[in-house]
Amino acid sequence: MIEAGKPATKLKSEALAVLLERGLVHQSTDLEALDKRLNDGPITAYAGFDATAASLHVGHLMPLMTLRWLQRLGHRPIVVLGGGTSQVGDPSFRNDARPLLEERQIAANMATIRRSVERLVDMDGPEGALLVDNAEWLNEFRFLEFLRDYGSQFTVNRMMTFDSVKSRLDAQMPLTILEFCYMMLQAVDFLELAKRHDCVLQVGGSDQWGNIVNGVELGRRDGRKLHGLTVPLLTTANGSKMGKTAVGAVWLHPEHLSPFGFWQFWRNTADADVGKFLRLFTELPMREVERLSELQGAELNEAKKILATQVTAIVHGPEEARVALEQGDALFSGDAELTEPTHTMALSVLAEGVGLLELVVASGFAASNGEARRLVEGGGVRLNNRVVDDARRRISSGDLGANDRLSLSVGKRRKALIGFE
RNA sequence: GGAGGAGUGCCCGAGUGGCUAAAGGGGACGGACUGUAAAUCCGUUGGCUAUGCCUACGUUGGUUCGAAUCCAACCUCCUCCA
Incomplete structure (x- = not known):
């Protein structure tokens, strides 16, 4: 062997x-x-x-x-x-x-x-x-x-x-x-x-x-x-099988996981895995891989961004990767918003109001209403950047932000921008 | 062929008639801290058209007002004897 x-x-x-x-x-x-x-x-x-x-x-x-x-x-x-x-x-x-x-x-x-x-x-x-x-x-x-x-x-x-x-x-x-x-x-x-x-x-x-x-x-x-x-069978530094997230596998097809979601997955790599992943999933020269792997502390975050952008470029294309990188930078550097909708829904559903839980599930952040409810009650769900902890909350047209869009995030890292048409 | 032990939720594992959607741990997710990391601390951890209903303790049937728990048969695994 x-x-x-x-x-x-x-x-x-x-x-x-x-x-x-x-x-x-x-x-x-x-x-x-x-x-x-x-x-x-x-x-x-x-x-x-x-x-x-x-x-x-x-x-x-x-x-x-x-x-x-x-x-x-x-x-x-x-x-x-x-x-x-x-x-x-x-x-x-x-x-x-x-x-x-x-x-x-x-x-x-x-x-x-x-x-x-x-x-x-x-x-x-x-x-x-x-x-x-x-x-x-x-x-x-x-x-x-x-x-x-x-x-x-x-x-x-x-x-x-x-x-x-x-x-x-x-x-x-x-x-x-x-x-x-x-x-x-x-x-x-x-x-x-x-x-x-x-x-x-x-x-x-x-x-x-x-x-x-x-x-x-x-x-x-x-x-x-x-x-x-x-x-090799790929495992993370924690010893677990790689590629599973809260709501399922990390899909390669954009309809199953948005390029931004894909980029996020790689951006969230554990420090200990950065070098290994750069070798396996990018085509950067080995010298560059080694240089990036040796970065220490917060500097390693730059290496993670490069990793994420490189892999996303290979799987979804350079343009999508660039957009994902920009979104990631904007979203986590300040209070900037996603610019492109990650999901779209029919405007008509707002007439009767959509349940918040339903929205969380539809965005792929929870596998069931029950799971969505727990997220909401645990204070992990934000609507237009405000924590919403009422699981019964219904969304209507009055909740829409700029351009008739709705920003929804779960935890610190999962974000969606829902467009209505 | 005989004797004994075991099969529980994503995983490990406690539970011997109602207080059991089932202790505890791991994992996962959320919160705090941080660097969108790790470690640590706190919380959550079956589903639903939800003050109720459904599904779930190997399988099928039975006893009982009531079963993960008692009984029977079956399936599988382990140990000892032949």
């Missing part, structure tokens, strides 16, 4: 050296061979994303950043959308089955995911990255044909030894054939990409190790040398 972030002097390839230095490498199926292959010339590498949720979140950023670096260094990325595999559901390290998704839902999720992916990896031009849907081939298989061609290449004995399913089996929880076959499907994906596009590397989260190894082995039986690379 490789220790993340340690510059490896023995490596020949620039790509692997960069990935290691950035802390994006956890495990590799054959590091030396991969290094040689990367050094011999451009390769094609892929990462797959199932459409299990409506948007990707920060956890998906690491494999995407890996592809981005590879592309920048002359290699070609492929992003696989799991239109086929999402119909099955990856059982890896889960103790219960995922709810089966409707095809319509999968299609909708894929469209959203696709948009985020396109920002991170350059799809344009003949040299651009490829975006493919594994339903393209998985949907075409006939059952017996599949069993004969691929089922014969896998033994149940070996499949049962993978850690990803072991805990489920040990706990005597049901693991259906459907789920059990997931790793075969992902292995077939890899082989299919190798055949179609000469793809030789799969990148994934560390929980994907078993699935990736299966693909590499399937390739070997077909006479191909394939490689697997996993990124």
Whole structure:
């Protein structure tokens, strides 16, 4: 196993050296061979994303950043959308089955995911990255044909030894054939990409190790040398899994989390994580990363702003990042307000009045009315910069501030500007 | 195959018939302090069309005016014996 972030002097390839230095490498199926292959010339590498949720979140950023670096260094990325595999559901390290998704839902999720992916990896031009849907081939298989061609290449004995399913089996929880076959499907994906596009590397989260190894082995039986690379599981300095906030995951898609909310997430990074995050999620030169990481005390706040602005620029675009930075500066330096609405509601609802709690929930600051009520009663909710602690408070047109807008904040850091039209 | 122990909220864990939406701790969120950090202190921590209703103590059924608590069956985990 490789220790993340340690510059490896023995490596020949620039790509692997960069990935290691950035802390994006956890495990590799054959590091030396991969290094040689990367050094011999451009390769094609892929990462797959199932459409299990409506948007990707920060956890998906690491494999995407890996592809981005590879592309920048002359290699070609492929992003696989799991239109086929999402119909099955990856059982890896889960103790219960995922709810089966409707095809319509999968299609909708894929469209959203696709948009985020396109920002991170350059799809344009003949040299651009490829975006493919594994339903393209998985949907075409006939059952017996599949069993004969691929089922014969896998033994149940070996499949049962993978850690990803072991805990489920040990706990005597049901693991259906459907789920059990997931790793075969992902292995077939890899082989299919190798055949179609000469793809030789799969990148994934560390929980994907078993699935990736299966693909590499399937390739070997077909006479191909394939490689697997996993990124580390990201934890914060507090030891918790990163990317969860009060009201859910940190989504990459602007409809699920506004660019400003996204920027805020990164701005609120704990001191101890700043250096690590700058390495992993920005493309600043290492010298700059090191300089920023060494800042002390309140000066580190500048590094956090740079971190937030850089990541936001990559995920949402430079313009959105600039706006978020300005908003952040304005909001926290004095009594300035958000300038652009983060939410909009129909003006007509004000005629009857909207409940404050309803508004807090609609802004995404609380998951239920009850939670909103507690926030209000705890004195954490401000309306037009005044604390409101009456949970029954109703909002009508008389409460609107300048430009018919309403500023709402929860805690010190979460703010919304609601426009009415 | 036999004997015993266990399964509680996001997690750990107390609770052996009504005072239990369930002690305590962790985590999370809000407040104070600060640097939109950490540490510390205080508060909150199932849902709802809300002086009430619904859901929840492995599963299903039963006893009872009333069950996390008693009974039965089942499922799972642990220990000891064979």
